[in-house]
Amino acid sequence: MEAESLLQLSYDIGKLLENxxxxxxxxxxxxxxxxxxxxxxxxxxxxxxxxxxxxxSKNWISKEGGIIKFKKPNISPKIxxxxxxxxxxxxxxxxxxxxxxxxxxxxxxDELNIEGIIRYLSQHLIxxxxxxxxxxxxxxxxxxxxxxxxxxxxxxxxYCLDYVCERPTLLFDSEKYLSLDKNLLLILLSRNDxxxxxxxVWKYLIKWSVAQISTTLNIENLSNWSSKDFSLVKESxxxxxxxxxxxxxxxxxxxxxxxxFEKILPKDLIMEIKRYHLDSKPKLSLPNLPARKExxxxxxxxxxxxxxxxxxxxxxxxxxxxxxxxFKLLFRATRDGFNTEKFHELCxxxxxxxxxISLPNSTNLIGGYNPLDWKPKFNKSKSYENNWWKTSESxxxxxxxNTSKGIIRSISRVNxxxxxxxxxxxxQFGPGFGSGPDLALSNNQLYCKSHHTYPDSRLFIxxxxxxxxxxxxxxxxxxx
Numbered sequence: 300m301e302a303e304s305l306l307q308l309s310y311d312i313g314k315l316l317e318n319x320x321x322x323x324x325x326x327x328x329x330x331x332x333x334x335x336x337x338x339x340x341x342x343x344x345x346x347x348x349x350x351x352x353x354x355x356s357k358n359w360i361s362k363e364g365g366i367i368k369f370k371k372p373n374i375s376p377k378i379x380x381x382x383x384x385x386x387x388x389x390x391x392x393x394x395x396x397x398x399x400x401x402x403x404x405x406x407x408x409d410e411l412n413i414e415g416i417i418r419y420l421s422q423h424l425i426x427x428x429x430x431x432x433x434x435x436x437x438x439x440x441x442x443x444x445x446x447x448x449x450x451x452x453x454x455x456x457x458y459c460l461d462y463v464c465e466r467p468t469l470l471f472d473s474e475k476y477l478s479l480d481k482n483l484l485l486i487l488l489s490r491n492d493x494x495x496x497x498x499x500v501w502k503y504l505i506k507w508s509v510a511q512i513s514t515t516l517n518i519e520n521l522s523n524w525s526s527k528d529f530s531l532v533k534e535s536x537x538x539x540x541x542x543x544x545x546x547x548x549x550x551x552x553x554x555x556x557x558x559x560f561e562k563i564l565p566k567d568l569i570m571e572i573k574r575y576h577l578d579s580k581p582k583l584s585l586p587n588l589p590a591r592k593e594x595x596x597x598x599x600x601x602x603x604x605x606x607x608x609x610x611x612x613x614x615x616x617x618x619x620x621x622x623x624x625x626f627k628l629l630f631r632a633t634r635d636g637f638n639t640e641k642f643h644e645l646c647x648x649x650x651x652x653x654x655x656i657s658l659p660n661s662t663n664l665i666g667g668y669n670p671l672d673w674k675p676k677f678n679k680s681k682s683y684e685n686n687w688w689k690t691s692e693s694x695x696x697x698x699x700x701n702t703s704k705g706i707i708r709s710i711s712r713v714n715x716x717x718x719x720x721x722x723x724x725x726x727q728f729g730p731g732f733g734s735g736p737d738l739a740l741s742n743n744q745l746y747c748k749s750h751h752t753y754p755d756s757r758l759f760i761x762x763x764x765x766x767x768x769x770x771x772x773x774x775x776x777x778x779x
Contacts, residue, residue, distance in 0.1 A: 313388040324367040328379045335376040347386040350411040374407045398431035399442050406446045421451045428458045437475035444483050464493045465601040471503050477510040488542040493591050497547040508535040533563035547590045550576040596628040599655050603702040630772040637743040642729040647673050649774045654730040656770040667695045667732045688722040697759035711755035743767050
């Protein structure tokens with residue numbers, strides 16, 4: 300009854316905004332050809348926004364014929380209409396707005412001090428930042444950077460930068476990459492977690508720098524460049540030189556891709572890098588920046604996840620800073636198909652592996668570690684029966700998908716009394732764990748019958764069938 304009354308109240312007050320009846324205030328918003336005047340009710344704005352409460356109680360306003368006149372040129376009509384609808388009805392509907400418009404709504408809500416929009420829209424943007432970045436990474440990052448003073452955007456900014464650093468091709472292979480703002484590129488290249496080979500960083504930087512001064516210069520034909528061309532590119536690239544991890548570029552890569560551009564680099568830099576590659580123990584004056592993190596072929600996990608999983612593999616209490624393993628993607632369901640035959644074709648007899656699973660509408664990933672091979676224990680005729688392998692080192696786990704605020708994690712190691720059935724092999728299943736099974740994948744379904752072998756997995760794996768969104772399998776290779 301109460302809920303129905305509140306819905307009716309929201310509807311009735313919303314009608315006042317639509318028809319403008321008994322208005323006592325006109326707000327002029329936008330600039331240029333995008334100016335609009337909207338009839339509103341000052342008492343509602345006063346009650347719902349601290350900004351308007353202050354504005355209407357001070358000498359910020361003027362009146363004409365008893366009507367309050369108020370100008371807000373820095374907010375567009377579409378953005379302001381969203382805010383007014385919330386102030387009048389309490390409703391927040393994001394579906395009809397593009398990601399950049401939602402960011403601008405958040406900026407406007409921060410200026411107008413409308414806590415309800417800030418709280419819910421901030422979370423919506425964070426929850427969907429991966430999808431939004433895939434649509435338009437350049438413009439979204441640049442609009443966030445332009446409004447760096449907006450406090451609610453700071454958390455989103457870190458989420459987005461983390462996501463792009465983990466998947467740099469999303470940005471660097473974008474059609475709009477060459478129009479990337481210089482300050483944003485400086486931020487990205489200064490980060491240690493930008494997962495790119497350093498020679499690729501250099502190539503993209505050259506491509507960007509040349510595009511800032513000319514659309515006709517051909518980086519494949521430097522013989523046609525004039526001395527002025529070299530000089531302009533040198534000036535364009537100057538601030539980026541200290542951010543390049545020069546000693547992470549091999550001598551072959553340096554000679555092939557850097558030396559042709561030596562006219563745009565300081566001579567002492569060229570000499571020092573050459574000395575570094577010729578001398579086994581060179582004395583360096585250049586800062587030796589740490590190498591960037593290794594590339595990871597995954598759409599589900601990042602280096603922070605790997606740090607946790609690696610520490611669990613080695614039974615360490617602290618997450619690794621330098622991960623002692625390399626990880627090779629063997630299988631991705633959305634790429635290779637959800638059928639079990641393909642899984643066994645790509646993942647059997649590969650040694651230690653781990654699987655990570657994404658479920659729809661879940662903020663967590665789940666998975667399992669198999670220190671053995673996935674392979675039949677008996678002859679081929681029994682491969683469609685349950686084959687169990689014994690190990691005390693396997694485990695199941697849960698990790699939060701987003702890692703910007705740290706990782707909430709859970710692990711369930713194998714019950715020592717049940718370790719003889721730790722790993723399940725059956726050609727009708729994909730990855731399998733436990734006697735229940737405790738976790739087994741079949742086509743696009745996750746199946747759990749019990750938690751006998753991995754008892755703590757009941758905290759993050761539900762019994763029954765659960766549809767999967769995707770899963771990946773990685774081979775684990777210890778670094779030499």
